[in-house]
Amino acid sequence: MISNFFSKSKPIHYIVVSVILLLVFVLSRFNILQENSSLFIIAKHIGLLVTALLSVFVFDFLVSRNGLTKKNSYNILLFVLYFAILPQTLVYADLLFANFFVLLALRRLISLRSQKDITKKLFDASFWIAIATLFYFWSALFFVIVIAALLVYIITDVKNYLIPIIGIATVAVLAISYFIVIEKDIFIYLGGLYDYSVDFSPLNSKRIIIGSTLLLSFGLWSLFYYIKNIKTQMKSYRPSFKLIVLSAIIAIVIIAIAPSKNGSEFIFLFAPLSIIMTNYLEVISEKWFKETLLWIMVLTPIVLLML
Numbered sequence: 001m002i003s004n005f006f007s008k009s010k011p012i013h014y015i016v017v018s019v020i021l022l023l024v025f026v027l028s029r030f031n032i033l034q035e036n037s038s039l040f041i042i043a044k045h046i047g048l049l050v051t052a053l054l055s056v057f058v059f060d061f062l063v064s065r066n067g068l069t070k071k072n073s074y075n076i077l078l079f080v081l082y083f084a085i086l087p088q089t090l091v092y093a094d095l096l097f098a099n100f101f102v103l104l105a106l107r108r109l110i111s112l113r114s115q116k117d118i119t120k121k122l123f124d125a126s127f128w129i130a131i132a133t134l135f136y137f138w139s140a141l142f143f144v145i146v147i148a149a150l151l152v153y154i155i156t157d158v159k160n161y162l163i164p165i166i167g168i169a170t171v172a173v174l175a176i177s178y179f180i181v182i183e184k185d186i187f188i189y190l191g192g193l194y195d196y197s198v199d200f201s202p203l204n205s206k207r208i209i210i211g212s213t214l215l216l217s218f219g220l221w222s223l224f225y226y227i228k229n230i231k232t233q234m235k236s237y238r239p240s241f242k243l244i245v246l247s248a249i250i251a252i253v254i255i256a257i258a259p260s261k262n263g264s265e266f267i268f269l270f271a272p273l274s275i276i277m278t279n280y281l282e283v284i285s286e287k288w289f290k291e292t293l294l295w296i297m298v299l300t301p302i303v304l305l306m307l
Helices: 011-028 030-035 039-065 074-085 093-114 118-135 137-152 163-181 186-190 206-230 238-257 264-283 287-306
Strands: none
Touching (some): 011 030, 011 074, 039 074, 039 093, 039 264, 074 206, 074 287, 093 137, 118 137, 206 287, 238 264, 264 287
């Protein structure tokens, strides 16, 4: 069954989740490909698919390298199934790229636990979040995690607090230089960049309502166990688990204030939610209950396609 198959990390799992992601990607973009199937458009879609696949592998590296879950593949299964439940997250390229760079930043921040190469990791994390901000402005909220990481990992050297500023400034200089080279007015780009909206009516569709309700309800239920489980972790690992909770909160804030609500903004929630729910699956003793939860996650996208 599903729970037994993914209970231990195996190479075949990467093939399975990659095939699932490929199917979801094709189905989510089927109409677009039908309307325009030029070589350039196909190449663009292949690039987006590669970005989505790389996101899965970066996420898995983040989790396994830092011991955020036990040695199983529930995390990548859930991560890909979330794409299947809300396929809108694969349609909008800007958010797909932004989420990829945020994952790269989280990978560097969580690895601060080792207290090695602190300066380099802080610069990299700030640099990647700044790049993500160029694609989707509200990715900038993840800079909060940079500051939080400095605090929870008890990094007291004052110079380390200046490194994120250097990372941001580096991207700003590169971006300004790019606009100068292509002779584009940067003020036009900045116009409307800070827009936000608390109007949730655009999300009023059966697929998005059912999918988001499922993710948020399962996520909230798992969160109680996740927070409780933090106390049982080794002291050196607890800050990493706390940062995951913070990243989930930031993702919720982005969903709440996103100027264009179309379901794609939920993508930032996938990584922290996958970790939180995987930790919950690991503590479930009743196999039938674990199996039921996973089957619900698998069957939900199929049901949503019929609506």
